[in-house]
Amino acid sequence: MCQFFSFVGDGYGNYLYADWNLRKTKLRANWDSHTAILTHFKVPPKMQDRWSKYEYNPLTKEFTVDQGVEGHDHEAAENWVQRLNFKTVVEPLVIKKIRNPLTGRAKKVTEKEIALLDEWTKVCASVRDSVRDSVWYSVYNSVGDSVEASVWGSVGDSVGDSVSTSVEASVMDSFWVSVWNSDSTSDWDSVWASVWASVWASVYDSVRAYMSSFFKIQYEHDFSSVIKLWNSGFVPSFDGKTWRLLSGKNAEVVYEKEV
16 A cells, blocks of 8 residues: 555656645545556556655655565665655644653653643643544544544554554553552552543543644644643553653653543
């Protein structure tokens, strides 16, 4: 299956791809299909096998030769795509390094982080649906379903592979220790079942809000507070009763606030 970003090369230094102007003409078209690209540029079907098919993730810098033609200089194709200005491919896309907030030592909480957490709790309370759904629909409405499907999928996979799994593991370990050290370990099953779902949902809301920062578009809600927390090394969590700020590679609880 073709992924964002897909392009093709003829082996002579010529590359074809869908830029933002082309993508905007048909937002429902799959512009990350190699066949769609070749067909749009009027390459006859019987000649399409003479073009090498490539994929490149501009966030992780991962380059893939999907279907390479023998004799083509694939290294030249990789060098070319690494120099490509992706604002001309998907204008709202923000290319930046993916940040893992839970690394190193736990950060010290200041009044600034407390104020940001207060802002974030208000956002969460005002979003009728989940934060992750709100982010998704904003991207969908701004860039169309085709771009949303391929580009948002690429952002989601990139952030998920680089950050989400690690964050989930750290938070889970921290939560496990807190429950295990509770007064009664017999509470384990009930606490895990009733509380962990809420904790992880709140953490995943932060993940989705952070993902929103990879698109420069107008969102219905302001996610800047949690993005600032994320970039400063803090992840909010909520168990249905208490908001917490987690920090450091062990997801230490560095601040708590009951609601």
